[in-house]
Amino acid sequence: MPEASETPSLPSVLGTALKRQIFSVQDYSLLSLQSVFNLFTPPQYWADTLEQMDSIGVGSLPIIVAASLSIGGVLVLNTASGFTRFGETALTGDAVSLALVRELGPAITALLVAGRNASGIASELGSMVVTEQVDAMRALGTDPVRKLMTPRVVAMVATMPLLVAVFDLVGLCGGFIVAYFTLRLGAVQFWTRAINVLEFGDLVQGFVKPVVFAFIIGTIGCYQGLRVRGGTQGVGRATTSAVVISSVLVLVADLFLAKLLLYIFQK
Numbered sequence: 001m002p003e004a005s006e007t008p009s010l011p012s013v014l015g016t017a018l019k020r021q022i023f024s025v026q027d028y029s030l031l032s033l034q035s036v037f038n039l040f041t042p043p044q045y046w047a048d049t050l051e052q053m054d055s056i057g058v059g060s061l062p063i064i065v066a067a068s069l070s071i072g073g074v075l076v077l078n079t080a081s082g083f084t085r086f087g088e089t090a091l092t093g094d095a096v097s098l099a100l101v102r103e104l105g106p107a108i109t110a111l112l113v114a115g116r117n118a119s120g121i122a123s124e125l126g127s128m129v130v131t132e133q134v135d136a137m138r139a140l141g142t143d144p145v146r147k148l149m150t151p152r153v154v155a156m157v158a159t160m161p162l163l164v165a166v167f168d169l170v171g172l173c174g175g176f177i178v179a180y181f182t183l184r185l186g187a188v189q190f191w192t193r194a195i196n197v198l199e200f201g202d203l204v205q206g207f208v209k210p211v212v213f214a215f216i217i218g219t220i221g222c223y224q225g226l227r228v229r230g231g232t233q234g235v236g237r238a239t240t241s242a243v244v245i246s247s248v249l250v251l252v253a254d255l256f257l258a259k260l261l262l263y264i265f266q267k
Helices: 010-040 046-086 089-130 133-139 144-182 187-196 200-226 231-265
Strands: none
Touching: 010 144, 010 200, 046 089, 046 144, 089 133, 089 144, 089 187, 089 200, 089 231, 133 144, 144 187, 144 200, 200 231
């Protein structure tokens, strides 16, 4: 009788899993670098890039506006409850402005965009892989990374800072509305303090982070979509993985970027 196959040991299982993760990181890094280098060599698909900018930027505006209005109002309610104890409600504009521009604007916008667009990119490209459209592109001499991935990454990087700017502005408007009706703060008092408290370093923090976050979201979504395996079930797994991985990486990158930028501008 044939001998039963030996049960793999725990070290071998862990080693195999570790190797698989290392190869995935290597594959993702090479794919991301290729998408960037494609910008400097022809052909360049600018029409596709503009189409993706419309889909990512304009398509994300409604959720960005709705979320920022609510978050701005919640910030005022929470900060005002603390400042009221010390009779410093005038500082509400300062706190809301700094919180939105430095941290909440870039981070929450990135998470909302990841939820909407990383999943959409992964499912769209994954469906093209499953239906062999990507293989047809290769057969016709078209580079799928240049045609499909580079326009989406460029569009994501170009539109994310604009979405963050909209988030900050609308969030401040929501904060002012709540402050006006609950704290009786005048428009001049609120907006003067909210604008004057911002320094150059705060603005840099607020607009450097979105560029990094956008690159992470765009490349993760494309990587998961182009590496789909297992038919339609694989598309579902890739969609979920794109949202989860990009969201986690955005939060991890936010920690290191915040530390680095604060060190640079507060020396």
